[in-house]
Amino acid sequence: MNRYDEDTERTFAALPPAHGRGFAHTWWGQAWLRALEDTALDSQQLKTGRRLARAGAVGAVSVRPGRITAVVQDRDRTAHRADVLLEELDREQWDRLLDMAIERAGHVAALLDREMPPHLVEDAAAAGVELLPGMGDLEPECDCGAWDHCGHTAALCYQVARLLDQDPFVLLLIRGRGERALLDELQARSATPAPTEEPTEPEGVDAAEAYATGGILPPPPTPPELPAEPGVPPSLDTETPPGPGVDPVALHCLAARTAAEAHRLLAEALRPGTEQQSPEEELTFGQDAVRLAAGAHEPAVANRLADGSGRDREGLARATRAWRLGGVAALSVLEEEWTVPxxxxxxxxxxxxxxxxxxxxxxxxxxxxxxxxxxxxxxxxxxxxxxxxxxxxxxxxxxxxxxxxxxxxxxxxxxxxxxxxxxx
Structure with a gap:
């Protein structure tokens, strides 16, 4: 047994009934439920699953890499074994994730506090590693014979959402690493400095040779590596007074937000499958003002953005709160009341x-x-x-x-x- 096998299965005792309450209060627990609810074809089965989970019909939950399992009892006490499968991360994905975590000490500290910081998931996605399940990722198996999510597998997912609220390491175990093995690996990587490569002479082709070969050209270079962080704007703190109409604080904020947006767009471009994605619609003036305000920390900049977007400070604060929760879609829900067809x-x-x-x-x-x-x-x-x-x-x-x-x-x-x- 190697060190990755030491804690590759955890069993959680059956949780008490949860009448009249939701199953997920953390954003990562709610993301888990969205993966279930966006996939299930029968809303009645989801309702049955919620009813069974609320009634305490889900037994002890076994969690191991790639699979969660529990016995779920129907109202007539008939017991069914329910399994839900989620693909494990491969070795290369774990290497990228662990390297990224080493560079961000705050991510590890948050996990030890049983928190799943949004930046951890975002940074992992930028490195090509999807931690949270998406639509269709939660695959059901149940001995009741259903081919899609049934009430039993739905009940299991709702119960696991409560476990994830308490401990995000449950998700990492499903993805293939137990808590102890994960922390040991992080400690080992922190103690061992990355080997430095000897500089090599740059490879190239003589210009005369390239011209002589006509249309035969070397292959294009590989895409660049994604920088760990957005670039930092140059300091504008000089002894030279700003020109007429130039606000150094606002200019610095705009440069910082532009760097962050460029970093996000590059991460999207480097992500596999980007060529199949539809381009994003261009933001309106008002939407872009809210996007900028979501990253602005200077009151003077927020005041200018509020005035320029036709909102007061309170209205801009509500808009940025919505933007942080869901971007354009959340802003539209905040500000538009429409007649439902x-x-x-x-x-x-x-x-x-x-x-x-x-x-x-x-x-x-x-x-x-x-x-x-x-x-x-x-x-x-x-x-x-x-x-x-x-x-x-x-x-x-x-x-x-x-x-x-x-x-x-x-x-x-x-x-x-x-x-x-x-x-x-």
Whole structure:
């Protein structure tokens, strides 16, 4: 047994029933549930899975690389073995992930505090490693014979979301590394300096030879490596006074945001499969002002962006809060109230009907694409892409309370403290 096999299986005792509460409160737990809910073809099976998980019908959960397993009992006490598979990272992907973690000590510290920092997932993705599952990544297997996600595999996924809330190392174990082996590997890499290569003479072709060979050219160079961090703008702190109309603070902020955006675009371009992706739509003036404000820390810059985008400071703060949760889509949901077409409205109402058991369903009052919980400062907003966004009323204004979800009950769980319940 090598050091990667020492803690490659963990078993978690059955969790108590979770009546009237959501299954994921962390952003990474909600991302896990989105991978399930975006994939399942039968919303009724998701509802059954939520009901079984809330009732405590999921037994002890076994977690090991590539697979989670539990026995789930139906209402008639019939037991079924449910498995959900998630592809392990290969050796090369783990090497890239560990090298990246060594360069960012804060990532390791956050994991030890049982937190999954967003920058860890973003940096891993930039290195070509997808930590969180995406649509279609959670593959179900159940002895009930279902070929897609059934109530038993859905219940298992909902229960694992609660485990992920408590310990993100559960996700890393499913991806192939136990906590002890992972920390040992990080320690070993930290103690061993990377070998330095002797400089070599640059290879090239004599210009006269290249010209003589006509159309025969050497192959293009390999793509560049993605820099670990965006570039740092040059310092503008000089003894020379700025020219008329030049604001050094605003100029420095614009340069820093441009460097960050260039780094993000390069990461997207270097990611495998980019050639099949559709180009992003160009931002409007108002959207771009919010994007810049999301990275601005100087009050004077925020004031200029608020004035230039036609918002006051409070309005810009609400807009940047939405932007950080979901970019253009979240900003649109914040600022637009629209009439839902009849066919979309029918699907929305069906989703609301199936999201809760009848005795747990909150009373909702509809207005356009917004459903407000009667008697509570909580609201659901339907995006044009069919996802539900949670909102909470604070200080007389509706504010985004979390990321979007396919399931309205999961979205509304983000606003649970506003509904008078104790957070888990």
């Amino acid at each position: 009849a066919d979309v409205l029918a699907r929305a109402r069906a989703a609301l009907e199936s999201a809760w058991d009848e005795d747990e369903r909150p009373s909702l009052r509809a207005s356009g694409n917004r459903w407000t919980v009667v008697g509570a400062p909580a609201q659901l907003r339907l995006g044009r892409d069919g996802r539900w966004w949670p909102y909470r009323r604070e200080g007389g204004c509706w504010l985004p309370a979390g990321a979007a979800c396919q399931d309205p009950a999961t979205a509304l769980a983000s606003v649970e403290p506003a509904l008078g319940e104790e957070p888990a």
